[in-house]
Structure formats: structure tokens, C-alpha cells
Amino acid sequence: xxxxxxxxxxxxxxxxxxxxxxxxxxxxxxxxxxxxxxxxxxxxxxxxxxxxxxxxxxxxxxxxxxxxxxxxxxxxxxxxxxxxxxxxxxxxxxxxxxxxxxxxxxxxxxxxxxxxxxxxxxxxxxxxxxxxxxxxxxxxxxxxxxxxxxxxxxxxxxxxxxxxxxxxxxxxxxxxxxxxxxxxxxxxxxxxxxxxxxxxxxxxxxxxxxxxxxxxxxxxxxxxxxxxxxxxxxxxxxxxxxxxxxxxxxxxxxx
Numbered sequence: 001x002x003x004x005x006x007x008x009x010x011x012x013x014x015x016x017x018x019x020x021x022x023x024x025x026x027x028x029x030x031x032x033x034x035x036x037x038x039x040x041x042x043x044x045x046x047x048x049x050x051x052x053x054x055x056x057x058x059x060x061x062x063x064x065x066x067x068x069x070x071x072x073x074x075x076x077x078x079x080x081x082x083x084x085x086x087x088x089x090x091x092x093x094x095x096x097x098x099x100x101x102x103x104x105x106x107x108x109x110x111x112x113x114x115x116x117x118x119x120x121x122x123x124x125x126x127x128x129x130x131x132x133x134x135x136x137x138x139x140x141x142x143x144x145x146x147x148x149x150x151x152x153x154x155x156x157x158x159x160x161x162x163x164x165x166x167x168x169x170x171x172x173x174x175x176x177x178x179x180x181x182x183x184x185x186x187x188x189x190x191x192x193x194x195x196x197x198x199x200x201x202x203x204x205x206x207x208x209x210x211x212x213x214x215x216x217x218x219x220x221x222x223x224x225x226x227x228x229x230x231x232x233x234x235x236x237x238x239x240x241x242x243x244x245x246x247x248x249x250x251x252x253x254x255x
Contacts (some may be wrong), residue, residue: 001027001028002025002026002064002179003026003027003028003030003059003062003063003157003158003190004026004049004060004158004190004192005024005059005061006022006023006025006026006045006049006058006059006060007023007024007058007059007060007061008021008022008023008057008058008059008065008098009021009022009023009045009057009059009060010022010054010055010056010057010058011041011044011045011048011049011055011056012056012219013054017214018041018044018049019031019040019044019045019211019214019215019216020057020214020215021057021215021216022041022058022209022211022216023052023058023216023219024207024209024216024219026158026190026192026207028157028188028189028190029181029184029185029188029190030184030189030190030191030192030206030207030208031092031181031184031192031193031204031205031207032192032193032205032206032207032208032209033192033200033201033204033205033207033208033209034046034192034193034194034208034209034211035193035195035196035198035201035208035209035210035211035225036210036211036212036217036233037212037233037234038113038196039213040211040212040213040214041211041214042194042211043084043162043194044161046081046160046162046192046194047100047177047209049079049160049192050059050066050076050079050081050160051067051070052081056180057133062078062079062157062158062203063078063157066190067079069173076103076104076154076156077104077105077154077155077156077157078157078158079156079157079158079160080101080149080151080152080154080156080158080159080160081160081161081162082148082151082160082161082162082164083152084161084162084163084166085160091134091135091136092134092135093131093132093133093134093135094114094122094127094130094131094132094133094135094138094146094149095118095119095122095131095132097113097135097146097147097149097150098118098121098122098127098149098150098153099115099118099153100150100151100153101118101149101150101151101153101154101155102114102117102118102153102154104153104154117153117155117177117190118153119216121149121151121152121153122160124178124179125145125148125149125152125175125179126145126172126175127142127145127146127149130142139167140167141167141168141169141172141238143167144164144167144168145172145176148161148164148176152179152183156188156189157189157192158189158190158191158192158195159180159189159191160190160192161191161192161193161194162193162194163193163194163195163196164176164193164195165177165195165197165200172245173197173200175202177200177204177212177219178204180204181204185205188212188235198225198230198249199249201222201225202222202225202246202247202248202249203246203248205222206221206222207219208220208221208224208225210224210225210229210233212232212233217229217232217233222246222247223247224226225240225247225249226240227239227240230249231255235255236251236252236253236255237251237252237253237255238250238251238252239252
């Protein structure tokens with residue numbers, strides 16, 4: 001089933017087109033990575049999908065419904081969004097921060113299932129040792145893990161992540177992305193994430209969308225990221241090799 005459909009989407013700041021004519025679909029149980037150089041429009045595109053910004057043209061549908069027709073509660077149960085940089089939260093423990101992700105399902109107090117789900121996510125993301133610590137005492141990378149855990153606790157149909165591994169070391173980049181891969185396979189979650197790391201995108205994506213100067217250069221399976229596309233989009237000469245059945249990029253030189 002097509003969980004997320006973006007059709008002919010465009011957005012402008014005053015007279016400047018940030019992106020235009022962007023179309024793609026993501027089925028349930030799939031990960032799509034949005035890649036491209038700085039200023040390509042990746043972050044703004046995610047905000048339009050999440051209804052934080054109104055697109056100039058085109059439409060976004062979630063499970064066949066236009067995103068603008070969803071109530072605030074329906075939107076919160078359908079889409080979870082993790083921005084590139086989150087403002088410092090109010091003083092609260094990591095556990096309570098992740099529990100906030102259950103807000104779309106709560107009345108006046110959490111149920112046993114809510115608490116158990118939060119505990120499971122915290123454990124699987126390696127946050128158990130800091131569960132009772134104030135999030136404001138954590139490093140940027142640790143806080144980022146807590147914010148991602150909160151979004152996962154939301155149990156959305158679609159998870160939008162803007163540069164989710166920026167503040168994380170290599171171990172936790174792989175741990176976070178590996179856990180997302182497990183959720184996608186187990187629960188049919190639909191994930192869209194932006195990244196500058198082409199190798200991370202190649203390793204964990206089912207589909208890719210490549211943006212440059214607000215235009216969709218290529219979209220499809222990971223095979224669309226050819227050496228020619230890398231050269232045209234990034235101005236870098238590279239070689240695409242394979243390891244463990246997955247492709248990876250080895251840059252040669254900038255042109």
C-alpha cells in the first residue's frame with residue numbers, strides 16, 4: 001500500500017523557488033532517503049510533507065487522504081517529525097521525554113502499555129543508563145537519541161527525520177538506523193530521512209530521491225545513484241563498489 005504520496009510539490013519563499021515539481025511515493029515497510037547538496041530543499045520538503053509549511057503547488061496524501069484534511073490528532077498519529085535541531089526541552093527525564101511521544105493516545109494518565117512501550121524503545125536504543133537523567137544534562141548526541149526515541153514512541157505510520165545522525169558517533173549512527181530498519185520490517189513503518197551521507201543512504205534505503213537546486217534529479221531504487229548522478233549533483237568523481245550485497249561510494253576527487 002502507498003503510505004505517502006508526494007505529487008508535483010513546489011514551495012517558494014517570496015519569488016524564490018526552493019523546490020518545484022517534486023513527486024515520489026513510499027509504500028509501507030520502506031525507507032526513502034532524500035539526498036542532495038546544501039540548499040537543495042530537503043528540509044523544506046519535509047516541512048511541507050508534515051504540514052509545517054504550505055506548499056505553493058502539488059499535494060501530499062497519507063494513506064490516500066490529503067494531509068491538509070487531517071485533524072491535529074490524526075496528523076500526530078500519522079506523522080512523527082524529528083527536525084535537524086530541536087530546542088532544549090523543559091527539565092525532565094529521558095523517560096518522560098520519550099513518554100511525550102504517547103501524547104496523541106493518552107487521556108489524563110499513561111496506561112501500562114504506554115510505559116512498557118517507552119521502556120522497550122529506551123532499551124533498544126541504548127538509553128537505559130540515562131533514562132532517569134535530565135535531558136538538559138545530556139550531550140547533543142545523547143539528546144538526539146532521546147528525541148528520535150520520542151518520535152518512535154508516537155507509533156506513527158510515517159516517520160520523517162531531518163539529518164537524524166548528525167550529532168551521533170558511528171556506533172550510534174548504525175544503531176539508530178539499524179533499529180529503524182527493524183521497525184520498518186516489523187511494523188510496516190514508512191520512513192523518509194534526509195542525509196548528506198550517501199553511504200548511509202545506500203546501506204539502509206529501499207528508495208532514494210536526489211535533489212539539486214530544488215529539482216528532483218533522480219528517484220527510485222538505490223541503483224539510481226550512479227557515478228554520473230554523483231558527478232552531476234555533487235561535482236565529485238566517485239566509484240560505486242559493492243560489499244555484502246549493498247553498494248557503497250568511494251569518492252575519488254572533486255571536479
